[in-house]
Amino acid sequence: MRSRSRTGWRRVFNGVNAATFVVFLFIALPLYWMIASSFKTPANVGATPPQYFPVPVSVQNYSVAFSQNPFGRFIVNSVIVAVVATTLVLVLGTLAGYALGRLPMRGRGTVLVVLLMISVFPEIAVVSPLYLLLREVGWLNSYQALILPYTAFFLPFAIWILRNYFLGIPHEMEESARIDGASPLRTLWSIILPQAWPGLFTAGIFTFTACWTEFLMALSFDSATNYRTIPVGVALFGSQFTVPYGTLFAASVVAVVPIGALVFIFRRSVVSGLTAGAVKG
Amino acid sequence: MTTSTRTTGVVPAAPPRRASDEVFRRKLARLGWGFSAPALIVIAAVTIFPIVFSVVMSLSKVNVSGSGFSLSGVTGANYSLLFHSGLWRYALFFTVVYTIITVAVELVLGTLIALVLERLTVGRGWMMALLLIPWSMITVINAQLWAYIYNPTYGILDQILSALGLGTPVVLGTPVPAIAALMVADVWKTTPFVAIIVLAGLVMLPQDYYEAAEVDGANGWRTFWRITFPLLRPTIALAVLFRVLQAFGLFDLPFVLTQGGPGHSTTSLAMLSYNTMFEDLDFGPGAAVATSTAVLVLIGCLAFLRVFRAQVGGQA
Numbered sequence: 001m002r003s004r005s006r007t008g009w010r011r012v013f014n015g016v017n018a019a020t021f022v023v024f025l026f027i028a029l030p031l032y033w034m035i036a037s038s039f040k041t042p043a044n045v046g047a048t049p050p051q052y053f054p055v056p057v058s059v060q061n062y063s064v065a066f067s068q069n070p071f072g073r074f075i076v077n078s079v080i081v082a083v084v085a086t087t088l089v090l091v092l093g094t095l096a097g098y099a100l101g102r103l104p105m106r107g108r109g110t111v112l113v114v115l116l117m118i119s120v121f122p123e124i125a126v127v128s129p130l131y132l133l134l135r136e137v138g139w140l141n142s143y144q145a146l147i148l149p150y151t152a153f154f155l156p157f158a159i160w161i162l163r164n165y166f167l168g169i170p171h172e173m174e175e176s177a178r179i180d181g182a183s184p185l186r187t188l189w190s191i192i193l194p195q196a197w198p199g200l201f202t203a204g205i206f207t208f209t210a211c212w213t214e215f216l217m218a219l220s221f222d223s224a225t226n227y228r229t230i231p232v233g234v235a236l237f238g239s240q241f242t243v244p245y246g247t248l249f250a251a252s253v254v255a256v257v258p259i260g261a262l263v264f265i266f267r268r269s270v271v272s273g274l275t276a277g278a279v280k281g
Numbered sequence: 282m283t284t285s286t287r288t289t290g291v292v293p294a295a296p297p298r299r300a301s302d303e304v305f306r307r308k309l310a311r312l313g314w315g316f317s318a319p320a321l322i323v324i325a326a327v328t329i330f331p332i333v334f335s336v337v338m339s340l341s342k343v344n345v346s347g348s349g350f351s352l353s354g355v356t357g358a359n360y361s362l363l364f365h366s367g368l369w370r371y372a373l374f375f376t377v378v379y380t381i382i383t384v385a386v387e388l389v390l391g392t393l394i395a396l397v398l399e400r401l402t403v404g405r406g407w408m409m410a411l412l413l414i415p416w417s418m419i420t421v422i423n424a425q426l427w428a429y430i431y432n433p434t435y436g437i438l439d440q441i442l443s444a445l446g447l448g449t450p451v452v453l454g455t456p457v458p459a460i461a462a463l464m465v466a467d468v469w470k471t472t473p474f475v476a477i478i479v480l481a482g483l484v485m486l487p488q489d490y491y492e493a494a495e496v497d498g499a500n501g502w503r504t505f506w507r508i509t510f511p512l513l514r515p516t517i518a519l520a521v522l523f524r525v526l527q528a529f530g531l532f533d534l535p536f537v538l539t540q541g542g543p544g545h546s547t548t549s550l551a552m553l554s555y556n557t558m559f560e561d562l563d564f565g566p567g568a569a570v571a572t573s574t575a576v577l578v579l580i581g582c583l584a585f586l587r588v589f590r591a592q593v594g595g596q597a
Binding site: 019 | 317324326328397398400401408410412413417419421424436474523526529536537550551564571574
């Protein structure tokens, strides 16, 4: 933007690039450390002084994590919970976001503000009553014990994102569909949705990431080995005195890379979702 | 967020032209409630109902047995226990101080990063994508990674510190370094979030102000404080609000990294509440901790919205 004309070496070696490089190192070095450690041999993970590069490169940690430890199971649990909850959030959120964005409902402003407050409410406030209620109905250590709370907790933010997208779609096509006698549900399905898929996508990524990373409820409701999600499995792995970091990082890399890749590829929609509040104001 | 709420009142609905339009409008409104009902019912059942229930629990004597639980009597005992407990007061103090310091550091670093990336001509998209990775990372994994870095026997931090001649302190073994270690892990994970939000705000600022400033010969420092910062204030306020709320619920990081220790030095309000309920099985006092945390958050939010509205009132 405020570009000064630069010549020769000043093009490459300037303050902006140097600062960018520092930022790059700040973010990338801890990530490198996790990935590099996962490829060390189990003995080298605890070497003093630490090995800077994994020599020799070994995948033994990966085989230990997935054949001798139930990390595969944890990943499957996380996928089941996150996929089902995200699907529910998108279906319910689309209907509600459409209604709150485009239908003339009285009091929808209040509803939206309440939703916003719920979406930032500290989880700890609901964990104990939910725990007792889930225990009462015998749902502790089950998939629904997480699917239901995740759906409810991540719906408000998804509704906000979707509503903002629905608001931006021109009214003309909807009007003409209405005049042609299409039902509102049909209008939503065949006129609105095809134009709103970036919004659906953004809401989907956000909800999925939130489910994938949530820890407190997963720990409280589903701590039995068979139902642990990745965060719970990772947190409770190892004993008080020794944590097998190699195994842990192998499992972590497998848990982090798919989401990281997804976010990396679809960075535009993620950024637009993150800034939805700021930009749409 | 705050800025969005302003738009809710002005959503354009087709203006009613005839009586039949008015009937149609009402029909649409009913339909709207129908469409929203499933989502609102799920949200109410799983969030609002438990919040109310939590308040009730915090005001009752809760008896938990192997088969179920029962509530008896209305009592302020849970709260009086809380307010007289040194643990709760320390947890409150720790959570507030932790929130203020981490959010302040993240805000400064995040703004600096955003200002740098805004001037970056090549590879800005790649840097943005890199920033998103810590944001999308599971906090518990982040905590384990830093536990490995801080490890007293084979951690890389001791290696770096002793190479710099700073000795090899046991980072997680003493309160102040342990708190600092926790903050570093938090800053690494969440500064990128602040940077992304501020960068998005920066990109949207009108350029003519800067041209005028350049003509007037203002330097970078003055330009930032006189033009960029005032224009960015709503964006920064939004980032701060999100981060404060998140930091106040601090749980995942200390659970893995310090287990609330050494002693109780890193026990946040959320950890105290969790331990009271699930370790000691004292659901009444645990609910009192949770409810008081929620009330504090609510008061903080409302106060923030007031100040914030007053500040941007002129521009909006």
